[in-house]
Amino acid sequence: PKVYSEEEAVTFYNNFNEQIKVYCNRNSLARWNYDSNITDFNLQRKLEEGAAFAKFKKDSWQELIKYPWKYFNDPELKRKFKLSSVLGTAALSEDDFKRLDTIISDMKSTYSKAKICSFQDSTKCDLNLEPEITELLKVSRNHEELRHIWIEWRRNSGEKVKETYKEYVTLKNKAAKLNDYADNAALWLGNYETEDFRDQISALWVQLKPLYQQLHAYVRRHLRLKYGEEVVKAKGPIPAHLLGNMWAQTWGNIVDFMLPYPERQSTDVTPNMIKQGYTPLKMFKLSEEFFVSLNLSAMPESFWEKSILEKPTDGRDMVCHASAWDFCDSMDVRIKQCTVVNQKDLNTAHHEMGHVQYFLQYKHQPNIFQRGANSGFHEAVGDVLALSVSTPKHLRAIGLLEESASEADKDAEREATINYLFSIALNKIAFLPFAYQMDLWRWDVFEGKTTPENYNCHWWRLAEQFQGIEPPVDRSEEDFDVASKYHIIADVPYIRYFVSFVIQFQFHKGLCQAAGQLENNAPLHECDIYKSTKAGNLLGSMLQLGQSKPWPDAMEVITGQRNMDASALREYFAPLEDWLRAENERTGEFIGWEKSDKCEF
Numbered sequence: 001p002k003v004y005s006e007e008e009a010v011t012f013y014n015n016f017n018e019q020i021k022v023y024c025n026r027n028s029l030a031r032w033n034y035d036s037n038i039t040d041f042n043l044q045r046k047l048e049e050g051a052a053f054a055k056f057k058k059d060s061w062q063e064l065i066k067y068p069w070k071y072f073n074d075p076e077l078k079r080k081f082k083l084s085s086v087l088g089t090a091a092l093s094e095d096d097f098k099r100l101d102t103i104i105s106d107m108k109s110t111y112s113k114a115k116i117c118s119f120q121d122s123t124k125c126d127l128n129l130e131p132e133i134t135e136l137l138k139v140s141r142n143h144e145e146l147r148h149i150w151i152e153w154r155r156n157s158g159e160k161v162k163e164t165y166k167e168y169v170t171l172k173n174k175a176a177k178l179n180d181y182a183d184n185a186a187l188w189l190g191n192y193e194t195e196d197f198r199d200q201i202s203a204l205w206v207q208l209k210p211l212y213q214q215l216h217a218y219v220r221r222h223l224r225l226k227y228g229e230e231v232v233k234a235k236g237p238i239p240a241h242l243l244g245n246m247w248a249q250t251w252g253n254i255v256d257f258m259l260p261y262p263e264r265q266s267t268d269v270t271p272n273m274i275k276q277g278y279t280p281l282k283m284f285k286l287s288e289e290f291f292v293s294l295n296l297s298a299m300p301e302s303f304w305e306k307s308i309l310e311k312p313t314d315g316r317d318m319v320c321h322a323s324a325w326d327f328c329d330s331m332d333v334r335i336k337q338c339t340v341v342n343q344k345d346l347n348t349a350h351h352e353m354g355h356v357q358y359f360l361q362y363k364h365q366p367n368i369f370q371r372g373a374n375s376g377f378h379e380a381v382g383d384v385l386a387l388s389v390s391t392p393k394h395l396r397a398i399g400l401l402e403e404s405a406s407e408a409d410k411d412a413e414r415e416a417t418i419n420y421l422f423s424i425a426l427n428k429i430a431f432l433p434f435a436y437q438m439d440l441w442r443w444d445v446f447e448g449k450t451t452p453e454n455y456n457c458h459w460w461r462l463a464e465q466f467q468g469i470e471p472p473v474d475r476s477e478e479d480f481d482v483a484s485k486y487h488i489i490a491d492v493p494y495i496r497y498f499v500s501f502v503i504q505f506q507f508h509k510g511l512c513q514a515a516g517q518l519e520n521n522a523p524l525h526e527c528d529i530y531k532s533t534k535a536g537n538l539l540g541s542m543l544q545l546g547q548s549k550p551w552p553d554a555m556e557v558i559t560g561q562r563n564m565d566a567s568a569l570r571e572y573f574a575p576l577e578d579w580l581r582a583e584n585e586r587t588g589e590f591i592g593w594e595k596s597d598k599c600e601f
């Protein structure tokens with residue numbers, strides 16, 4: 001057979017790259033139209049474009065694998081072929097591909113259309129997850145109302161897709177095997193190009209669990225003080241419906257009744273955002289201005305024309321879960337977010353703008369490298385900036401927090417710092433076990449360790465083991481609670497967020513050093529990289545790499561390290577960790593939790 005030369009490979013690949021951009025653009029537009037307006041017509045268009053894209057990738061792949069790319073000299077050409085040689089779900093037959101695309105679309109449609117009836121008024125049954133249910137979980141302090149919402153959301157979302165999900169698992173594993181992976185867990189983990197990646201994640205959790213347990217114990221105490229011993233057992237897992245979030249993944253919404261120093265200023269800027277007439281547009285403009293202050297890119301005009309930054313009021317069904325979109329033409333980038341004017345959504349706006357900044361910084365790369373160094377990097381960018389924006393110093397600088405005279409004396413300042421770190425920890429530390437267990441469950445499912453007859457109780461076993469939470473009522477295998485979470489039904493991996501929440505503190509520390517914010521032992525949690533072109537240029541040089549290099553090379557650009565390391569996170573929260581240990585000691589709080597028996601195992 002003909003042996004293809006490296007020169008011929010270059011020609012082939014350049015042509016392939018030009019063509020894939022066109023198919024990718026058409027596919028992204030069809031997906032955007034469906035997610036922005038769930039109709040049968042838009043579903044059919046999306047399935048057609050998806051099938052065409054998959055056919056193109058499969059046909060090209062037949063050609064591509066004829067090249068002896070493993071023996072190429074040019075490292076970049078070799079990497080292009082290596083990454084392009086993983087076909088993914090396009091390896092499925094046309095029928096299987098279309099079936100899988102249909103299944104995922106249907107699950108996203110069910111999730112996006114799901115509604116529940118109000119606890120206060122059983123005739124009012126038009127409550128969507130965003131914004132109504134999310135807002136109720138934030139403000140309600142009625143544990144019976146919270147239990148109602150918790151149960152009803154699961155009955156109208158997860159439970160409805162139990163059968164469909166089994167077929168999803170089968171098709172995903174079929175595709176993985178066609179790519180020479182044992183199962184889809186292995187295919188998903190391939191993104192990290194790291195042999196012992198799961199062990200590294202496990203080691204990070206071991207390092208971080210003590211901090212989580214201290215936070216868990218303190219929060220459980222204050223939930224017990226509020227809702228009583230009957231509802232919140234002193235040594236038990238925390239009932240999952242009381243933590244201010246549908247999946248108990250971040251606990252920031254319940255900070256108000258458990259602030260360490262209640263008389264000190266809290267850093268909840270939502271009231272001021274509303275008072276100052278903030279709009280979703282202004283929230284995204286604020287984020288853009290921070291990126292520009294770092295000498296990074298402003299949004300193209302088309303971003304503001306084509307993005308959807310608040311939920312349309314024309315009654316259409318759409319996927320409200322926030323997302324950032326790259327249309328593969330190095331021009332068209334968008335965000336779709338059903339933004340509410342509050343601090344949580346201001347952080348999410350920065351999170352999504354981080355994705356878009358990555359798109360803009362690597363737009364010159366060939367299509368195959370227009371990705372994060374690994375998926376965790378893509379999730380970390382916006383959060384790194386949000387760490388600076390969230391500091392009391394920055395919030396005061398942009399007028400969202402009042403100057404407070406009392407900060408003058410040392411004690412007041414120390415107490416205000418504990419309050420600040422506590423509110424950040426409720427979102428950053430609380431999140432870690434949830435992010436880990438989301439893919440621990442899916443890896444077990446794809447590997448066949450968990451079979452459909454124990455999907456639900458396996459999830460609750462993991463939730464008890466890692467999050468130290470339990471359902472507010474008994475659950476059984478009739479329920480399918482994990483699928484009440486968007487990423488499960490939308491085929492989006494989740495370990496990327498665990499990676500992001502660890503490495504974002506490494507990036508923050510590296511950028512803070514570049515910005516000169518850590519001189520004279522200044523603490524990491526006070527750092528604000530705003531307007532530092534040194535920090536911005538460093539971040540930009542990492543973002544421009546995309547996935548052209550293995551992620552340790554990209555990590556090294558900013559941090560000088562080549563591995564994930566939780567030390568920066570621990571350093572950031574050190575004052576809080578000391579305080580929590582002392583406080584839990586003082587109150588004699590039980591650290592950890594006893595077993596739960598709410599799902600017949």
Ligand SMILES: C=C(C[SeH])C(=O)N1CCC[C@H]1C(=O)O
Nearest residue numbers: 249321322323324348351497
């Ligand atoms: C905002 C996004 C879109 Se990539 C998201 O899904 N996030 C951001 C943090 C965790 C995770 C979630 O909401 O579950």
Ligand SMILES: [Zn+2]
Nearest residue numbers: 351355378379
């Ligand atoms: Zn994201």
